[in-house]
Amino acid sequence: MCGIAGLHLRDAALQPQLGSLLQTMLCQAAERGTDAAGVGLYGDPSLNPAGRATVCVIESPLAAAEAVAGVERALGQPVQGRASGQTTVFTAAVDPALLETAVRTALPGAVVTSRGENLAVLKGTGHPDDLATTFRLADAGGYQGVAHTRMATESAVTSTGSHPYSVGPDQCMVHNGSFANHATIRRELMAEGIEFDSQNDTEVGARFVAKQLAEGADVEKALRLLCERFDGFYTLLVATENSFAVVRDAIACKPAVVAETDQWVAMASEYRYLTGLPGVENARIFEPEPEVVYAWER
């Protein structure tokens, strides 16, 4: 059991409230998992300042101030950083790939949880309510966000085992369920040279989707391919810089509800996460059909 919540804003006037709305959803989802939690935030003005790349890490071997100095030395450019609980966030006015390389050089052993120009992934182990405070989630803004609360089943309770998984630029996946054949697919991807950060089954799904996207598929096609290749139980919420998508396995074992208004699209494991959203009483509410990919574009 895990909890998923996501919010894709259509009305720009709501953007300053993204974090507070998502926090309400995340805290409701805590009843489906208190081992770990995480959020993926798109377009927060301080996590993703305009014209700058953002790279997030967990398990940094250095405290935030030392880490920022180290990354700055490796990059040869000014770097800004902040600690958000177990996650450290770096931004710099360079290409995201350059910042990622500098972070990996300066912080051996750290695990990169996101890289890009629009996304920051903050995650860790612990109770979702406490983590939301360390993420400063209530103060965050942006145009879309995903959230996850974890009850660990397929891998240990570690910060690398927490969701969201972001393994490609500005991509993000959260998962409720368990993949049955993830070890087989992991071996296949590793044989192609793809490296993994954790033992978690969801990371295999995220790597698979990232590979399809890198090879030119759109999100809808990537998730249809995932449905063909992966066995097991899954409700997935996948976000990219400009899309927000939901898919469930053929049995649709894990819960999912989608609500849509002119102002926003929201997805949650249970309806009650959505009750704090403005205008939810008039939203179009439905349950995603099995193996149908629902995608919304910005």
Place this chain on the structure above:
Amino acid sequence: MGTLTEDVVQETVTEVDLSASSVRDLNAALHAEPEGSTAGYRVVHPEGKHSLAVGLNRPVTVTIDGHVGYYAAGMNQLATVEIDGNAGVGVAENMMSGTVLVHGDASQAAGATAHGGLLVVDGNAAARCGISMKGVDIVVGGNVGHMSGFMAQAGRLVVCGDAGDALGDSIYEARIYVKGTVKSLGADCVAKEMRPEHLDELTRLLEAAGRDDDPAAFTRYGSARTLYNFHVDNASAY
């Protein structure tokens, strides 16, 4: 000639606001009603909370003003529970008697394992509606999702819209009536003749659900009874 005065039974309705009271308070109050009580309750601000009005065993009437979470009206006996919104997973699961009305959509496993009573869903019901039903009557105004009526043992499932994949898989003696299309039938489920007694019972069920659909427009589905006893030739069908 004297004035005729009618005895007017003044029904008092107790309002429970779940933004102020807990679900436990609500259920405890409902469970504390004396035998035979026909008290009325109105629940406001349910906000998708789970386990509302569960385990009732008095002929009370509960109206819930909004969407409810999991297992609403579960294990119901005698009570009438009316949900003016959508219902989450397992509405009226294991109901024994009474009536549960959902004016919106229902999530998965509506009426699961229910032994008796009537469940009406005005909108759509998701996957596994009436799974393992054991005598309940379920009337769905819209569509039902995949694997509805899975291992249904007794009772009637009426679908006024369409049914998803694997309808009535491994069904026993429940009867399913579908007005629209069936995406696929499950193992051992077949279309059957509508005899006069089936039209009669369907007419009564539609009436009980307050619907005016034409019973003649429905197709009956039930068990082909080929999987009741293991036979090696059927091994692949299990």
